[in-house]
Amino acid sequence: MCEEIRTSNISQDSRAIVVAIFSSIIGGNFVFVYEILKANSELLFIRDPWREISIFHYAIQYRQHRIFNLIYGVKEKNTILRYQDEKDGNKILHMVGELTKITPIDHITGSVLQMQRELQWFKEVESICPPMIREQRNKHRLSPRELFTESHRELRKEGERWMKDTTTSCTVVSTLIVTTMFAAAFTIPGGSNQNTGLPILVHDKLFKIFIVTDSLSLFSSSTSVLMFLGILTSRYAEEDFLKSLPKKLIIGLFALFFSITTMMVAFSAALLLTLRGHYWTISPIIGLASIPVILFVLMQSRLLVDMFVSTYGPSIFDRKMKL
Incomplete structure (x- = not known):
């Protein structure tokens, strides 16, 4: 697959490879994602055709830190950070503020450690986001911090x-x-x-x-x-x-x-x-x-x-x- 991708022109219409990458992120298959992106770095900028979000948004939503770590080596990461979910208007910091039941963070023992890990995620993503994104509100008029507080109340x-x-x-x-x-x-x-x-x-x-x-x-x-x-x-x-x-x-x-x-x-x-x-x-x-x-x-x-x-x-x- 890597050899085929390396010699092919990848576009947003390449539905099969897009689905494969995003499915691998959901399942936490870091090796597959890493090898595919290494074969063709243009895939770093692909978006989910349904929500218009990047692979790093998915990595955050499903708390896949090894995949998210790849963003540090991307020179154009500020462009990726500005992508937003077309449904709710959530930027990347909003997505780390959401607490969903599908994230693998549930394997951590104790609600205290879970809360600590969620805060570590929020602080890390916040540190690489431009100031404008940190205060920007989504379609529900919530800032990233307000969304984090609301979703993590329980x-x-x-x-x-x-x-x-x-x-x-x-x-x-x-x-x-x-x-x-x-x-x-x-x-x-x-x-x-x-x-x-x-x-x-x-x-x-x-x-x-x-x-x-x-x-x-x-x-x-x-x-x-x-x-x-x-x-x-x-x-x-x-x-x-x-x-x-x-x-x-x-x-x-x-x-x-x-x-x-x-x-x-x-x-x-x-x-x-x-x-x-x-x-x-x-x-x-x-x-x-x-x-x-x-x-x-x-x-x-x-x-x-x-x-x-x-x-x-x-x-x-x-x-x-x-x-």
Whole structure:
């Protein structure tokens, strides 16, 4: 097909190849689109004969970022950006503001990450659009930003509900750890010297481990409580889902994980100090102390990794991609 296209004159009347390209974009077949466009770069400017929009409009509508990345290497991209949907008068930025059920963005876990990805799309397309297109209204008298707000209202509400439910549960756990670690700091194993008031085992290495890990658990759980409270009291504006809310949740979950880990270490150190010499009894108990840490990692690690990659990982948009 590439050899045939390379030696043929492609026009807008070439209905078969036009349908093939647009169907491939809908299905996310990047290799086919890439090879066909590389064989004949004139196809970059073909339009859908029914709606008069380009392949990049389709890539945006169906959230195919690899195909959209090809626009960065097109010198005449400002001409393509001015194409509009003849039905609704939507320019390219209007189309990224629409939320449709046919986009593959639904495979992303959680409404918060979906909302974040939608904002990333909007910000990226907005950055390459001329100022005139950013404020231009469609036939329904809506600007791109107004259309984005209207079409993403339900997704934003779902994200707010999910975020509040998650942080409320985590706040309860963090608060319990704060209370426990604070009380443990004043009920130290081995007791205190009646004359000096200092702990009897103050010079013991295990006691130092206990004090340090108890303090770390207290401080990290307090940090997680503050982060979760910051999420609960957030205004939940659209922009908050881009960086602010994911960043707070990442810090809160990591601090909670760290506080649980250090709490188990402090418990094990206190047990060794109290039952020194009875290792046959202590060993199984210390082994069981690792179970909460492992369970937390198994249950929350995927969410934490996905949110970290989505927020701080490499962008899905590759401005260096060329044909």
